[in-house]
Amino acid sequence: MNRYIKLLWNGFFPENPIFRLALSLCPAVAITTNIMNGVYLGLAVVFVQVFSSGTVAIFKNYIHPRIRIPAYVIIIALWVSVIDMILPVINPAVYKEVSLFVKLIVAFAIIICRLELFASKEPFLPSVFDGLGMGIGFLFGLVLIGAIREFFGSGALLGHDILGFKPLLVMILPAGGFFLIGFIIAAMNWIEYKTTGKIPKAGGAH
Amino acid sequence: MKEIFKIALSLTVVCIAASLILGAVFAKTEKVRKDNQEKEEAEIVQSLLGYGHDKKAPGDLKVYAVYRYVIKDAKGGTLLGYLLPLKEKGYVLAEIDLTGKPGKVYPVDADAARVAEKATRDAAVNGVLPQGAKATYAQTLYVANLGDKRLGYVIEGRTQGFKTFIELMVSLDPAFTLNGIAVVKHEEDPGLGAEIVQDYFKNQFIKKPLDVVKNLKVVKEPIPDDYLTVLEPAKLKVSGLSEDKIREIKDKHLKDDIYALTGATISTRALTNGVVDTVRKFVYRIDILSDAVRKENIQVAF
Numbered sequence: 397m398n399r400y401i402k403l404l405w406n407g408f409f410p411e412n413p414i415f416r417l418a419l420s421l422c423p424a425v426a427i428t429t430n431i432m433n434g435v436y437l438g439l440a441v442v443f444v445q446v447f448s449s450g451t452v453a454i455f456k457n458y459i460h461p462r463i464r465i466p467a468y469v470i471i472i473a474l475w476v477s478v479i480d481m482i483l484p485v486i487n488p489a490v491y492k493e494v495s496l497f498v499k500l501i502v503a504f505a506i507i508i509c510r511l512e513l514f515a516s517k518e519p520f521l522p523s524v525f526d527g528l529g530m531g532i533g534f535l536f537g538l539v540l541i542g543a544i545r546e547f548f549g550s551g552a553l554l555g556h557d558i559l560g561f562k563p564l565l566v567m568i569l570p571a572g573g574f575f576l577i578g579f580i581i582a583a584m585n586w587i588e589y590k591t592t593g594k595i596p597k598a599g600g601a602h
Numbered sequence: 603m604k605e606i607f608k609i610a611l612s613l614t615v616v617c618i619a620a621s622l623i624l625g626a627v628f629a630k631t632e633k634v635r636k637d638n639q640e641k642e643e644a645e646i647v648q649s650l651l652g653y654g655h656d657k658k659a660p661g662d663l664k665v666y667a668v669y670r671y672v673i674k675d676a677k678g679g680t681l682l683g684y685l686l687p688l689k690e691k692g693y694v695l696a697e698i699d700l701t702g703k704p705g706k707v708y709p710v711d712a713d714a715a716r717v718a719e720k721a722t723r724d725a726a727v728n729g730v731l732p733q734g735a736k737a738t739y740a741q742t743l744y745v746a747n748l749g750d751k752r753l754g755y756v757i758e759g760r761t762q763g764f765k766t767f768i769e770l771m772v773s774l775d776p777a778f779t780l781n782g783i784a785v786v787k788h789e790e791d792p793g794l795g796a797e798i799v800q801d802y803f804k805n806q807f808i809k810k811p812l813d814v815v816k817n818l819k820v821v822k823e824p825i826p827d828d829y830l831t832v833l834e835p836a837k838l839k840v841s842g843l844s845e846d847k848i849r850e851i852k853d854k855h856l857k858d859d860i861y862a863l864t865g866a867t868i869s870t871r872a873l874t875n876g877v878v879d880t881v882r883k884f885v886y887r888i889d890i891l892s893d894a895v896r897k898e899n900i901q902v903a904f
Binding site: 403417426428429458459462463466467470471473474477478481482484485488496499557565569573 | 605608609612613615616620623627628632634635638642703788789790791793795796836837864865
């Protein structure tokens, strides 16, 4: 398989940030009470991850290894701030929806993790594709959790009332989010076990 | 030892590069962002007065902004200053001391554009004050007239939210009944506290009279089903309830406290306290202000 496609697929399933690496679970639980929240946060992460990975990949040789973590944090904060300033000018309507999520990203473990594990060792293009894959994988995870929680917690999908009642109110509370993520991780482990015959290693051990 | 300098230099370069980029982006985007924000605030004021894209504001609707300043005089005393638009042309700054006694009235030489911009307005206000006194901007109040009749007030407010400040606006009719609230800016958590911007939540405040608002509290209960149907515009549309029935349900819950958002009691409480606080202080202040305007015979525009 082409390496770039493999990198994209890697973030989607084998190293999905939420379900396999178990990173950034806090926002994954906190905001995924409906699908649209998941989409907005996911898109914001895709942008920041791609830009940050690209930047680190270009400048990795100039960043002193002893201060690489603070340098990464500055780079992430830089891109978050730039997006936070440019987006309201380009599209105020979208910004109104996304602004809350964009500001949360500075503290996301997944972004700094990919910079440290991947972008600081690899050239520019693979880093960008890794960032893209991770971002899309994160987006997919958020949308999946958001859809299930919205359906069972509010009886709706994408804000449209479908059931007319709320089957499981606990689903939109944080506790329901934790349960659901646990079940999805279990399901993904089961899929991996069935397809490869191997018992999956602990998260992040790939 | 040499290593330390290398590290320090490297980190300094990263920081300088980042700040240069941020500075450049800020310089390019700030003006547009500010313009957008001003436009948005004007729209919020209009919508709180009951006009929006589906209902165009009539031609004789006039909205006047009154700016409240806190003045520290040369002796260290504190006064309030209201920048009022005049009927003829121009503005005055009316001083009122903390006991409510009207003080000096300074004519302010400024046009509408200079007053609308915060920096030039601050300069104009400070320019007319005597040596040693300093005015700091505190709040904007909007007085709305429909022809010669008072339509209502829109007041800016601020309250401590879950993480940072929530900026809000409340709209009152001339009898100080709540006409609606708007959340202008907030950083509550998405999915939890951020629900304060939803209509079904904000609509709980509408039409609550002053004596109810003054003692408004938050109850940790889910919104009753019949009330929720009336509060949520999307549900109300499909419910097929008659006008009378809607009014009946609204009246039944008129004196209810605010029902807390699930998982966001702190944000609910913050916003409710903010609204109560803003309304209370405004009612107190507008009384004193109109008194002062009458006594000093200031020909205000509204």
